[in-house]
Amino acid sequence: MPTVGRSSTAVYYHPLFLEHDTGLHPESPERLVVIAEALRASDLSLEWRLPEPADLSAIERIHSPGYVDRVRQIAASGGGALDLDTAISPRSFDAAVLAAGAGVQAVDAALDEGQQAFLLVRPPGHHATPARGMGFCLFNSIAIAAAHALEVRGLERVLVVDWDVHHGNGTQDAFYGDKRVLFLSMHQQYHFPGTGWPEEVGSGEASGYTANYTLPGGAGDGAARLFIEELVVPLARAYRPQLVLVSAGYDSESGDRLGGLSLSRAAFGWMSRRLHLLAREGTAAGPIFFLEGGYMPSMMARSVLATLGALEREPEGFMGMPDDPERAFLEEILSALRPYWPGTLK
Numbered sequence: 315m316p317t318v319g320r321s322s323t324a325v326y327y328h329p330l331f332l333e334h335d336t337g338l339h340p341e342s343p344e345r346l347v348v349i350a351e352a353l354r355a356s357d358l359s360l361e362w363r364l365p366e367p368a369d370l371s372a373i374e375r376i377h378s379p380g381y382v383d384r385v386r387q388i389a390a391s392g393g394g395a396l397d398l399d400t401a402i403s404p405r406s407f408d409a410a411v412l413a414a415g416a417g418v419q420a421v422d423a424a425l426d427e428g429q430q431a432f433l434l435v436r437p438p439g440h441h442a443t444p445a446r447g448m449g450f451c452l453f454n455s456i457a458i459a460a461a462h463a464l465e466v467r468g469l470e471r472v473l474v475v476d477w478d479v480h481h482g483n484g485t486q487d488a489f490y491g492d493k494r495v496l497f498l499s500m501h502q503q504y505h506f507p508g509t510g511w512p513e514e515v516g517s518g519e520a521s522g523y524t525a526n527y528t529l530p531g532g533a534g535d536g537a538a539r540l541f542i543e544e545l546v547v548p549l550a551r552a553y554r555p556q557l558v559l560v561s562a563g564y565d566s567e568s569g570d571r572l573g574g575l576s577l578s579r580a581a582f583g584w585m586s587r588r589l590h591l592l593a594r595e596g597t598a599a600g601p602i603f604f605l606e607g608g609y610m611p612s613m614m615a616r617s618v619l620a621t622l623g624a625l626e627r628e629p630e631g632f633m634g635m636p637d638d639p640e641r642a643f644l645e646e647i648l649s650a651l652r653p654y655w656p657g658t659l660k
């Protein structure tokens with residue numbers, strides 16, 4: 315296990331991700347093009363890496379073979395719609411397999427080289443459940459990466475933090491009964507996909523290993539501060555993760571066309587820095603950031619820069635003063651979790 319990480323960040327990117335053709339759709343290839351241009355023009359210390367496709371066996375640690383084959387067949391037959399939101403084009407299966415492969419590679423590089431990473435990939439993944447894709451997602455890359463870490467690399471504790479505006483229902487489903495993954499999500503309530511309530515805390519011996527901080531529309535940086543300082547940090551210090559993975563969605567930023575939260579750009583830098591320090595303090599590998607949502611390309615490019623810049627130096631400009639509703643909704647999740655984490659949460 316690396317104790318000192320590299321100072322550079324690997325960026326996993328491939329032109330094939332642009333060939334996942336969704337038509338007239340907010341989850342567009344332009345998102346990656348604009349972010350990649352911004353990263354190339356930056357002075358950040360980045361190492362660009364071309365991902366390799368995941369083995370089907372790696373994908374089938376999470377998804378049923380029948381579902382994987384269905385996506386392959388729809389793509390091979392010229393494409394179609396998995397559901398009203400989720401398009402499959404002729405190259406979508408290959409793009410999704412490549413996105414999953416990027417996660418597997420990034421986990422290996424994190425464990426073997428101490429390499430932190432950002433996955434500039436599409437389609438996104440966190441809504442894809444073991445049985446089916448949904449919400450623009452085909453294969454759940456972050457869940458596949460976590461399963462690789464557990465089943466192939468022998469890890470016992472993986473932390474997954476999800477700051478996308480939507481609940482990461484697919485990731486939650488994949489590990490709901492498995493305490494080798496601690497899944498912590500903040501998201502807007504009464505929003506797609508409708509899951510992710512405080513009472514959803516995991517099942518059986520994994521009770522207490524899923525945490526959902528649901529937020530009313532308009533909640534912003536104060537909630538981000540509470541999420542990290544009152545939930546993520548104390549739970550992670552008690553859990554002692556060996557690897558930190560992040561579902562980095564930028565649709566939680568103020569002004570996103572599909573989200574109703576109000577995070578500032580500075581919040582992404584601040585959260586990134588806190589997770590980076592958390593990993594270092596506990597000698598965990600990572601963080602590895604998986605691009606999920608975010609539908610304003612220029613805006614999200616600046617926020618990805620903030621995320622990665624914070625891995626190199628302490629960012630400035632984050633205020634994050636919590637208001638009463640943000641505190642009240644935090645108390646709901648803390649009271650649901652306290653029985654499982656005695657003495658850990660305020």
Ligand SMILES: [Zn+2]
Pocket residue numbers: 478479480563565606607608
């Ligand atoms: Zn989202």
